[in-house]
Amino acid sequence: MANFERNSFESDKRDDGIHAKDFVIGAVTGAIIGSLAALLFTPKSGREFRQDLNDQAFTLRDKTDHIRSQAVLKGNELSSTVKDKTSTISRKVSEQSVDLVKKVKNLKPADGDVENPIDELFQQDSQSEIQRKLDETKKAFDETESKLGH
Known part of the structure; x- marks a missing residue:
């Protein structure tokens, strides 16, 4: 039963990651399509339309650059955190193994045998x-x- 719950939890976790990813992709795609539809159906002259299209492209590029820089920053923070945790765990395991070896060496039989x-x-x-x-x-x-x- 616990194995089923664990597998269910893990699959839910994977599904949440996929849903979040799909949502972001859908939101970006929807924003682009919505912007293009608004530009196409708004009555403007060719020059105004091209200017609006260029403005939207620059805005989209700026937002993309901002999202990319945020992703790189979060990735670097995550990498640093993982390195710190790994070194901490490694140090603790090393200390515990040294303590365990010392304890084993100090064990003496209770009945005085070899x-x-x-x-x-x-x-x-x-x-x-x-x-x-x-x-x-x-x-x-x-x-x-x-x-x-x-």
Whole structure:
């Protein structure tokens, strides 16, 4: 159920973005068509009509330049915000990973056993090796003693 709600929310979010985009395109297109219709159906001389058409073209160009500059400004602000957030998140993850590594290194077993099972195997091997050498030394010592006749 939660997955369905999440997918529904995500699709609504995408739809809102598409609707807003379509609305802006429609508004600009409607404004251009409305301006041209008003110019065409208004009784004016050729010279006045051309002057009005030029004025409208310059006005449209100025508005387009203003919208473009606003879009670039917002894009730069968004980019800066994303970079700041990314660096903040990266720094926090790094700090937490360092803390986690420190905690893991400081963990000690509660029952006093060897920390690493592999180390325990090596310790057992070394202890049995030491015991074997002690036994060999004792045996050699006993043999030497028996040869000397004690």
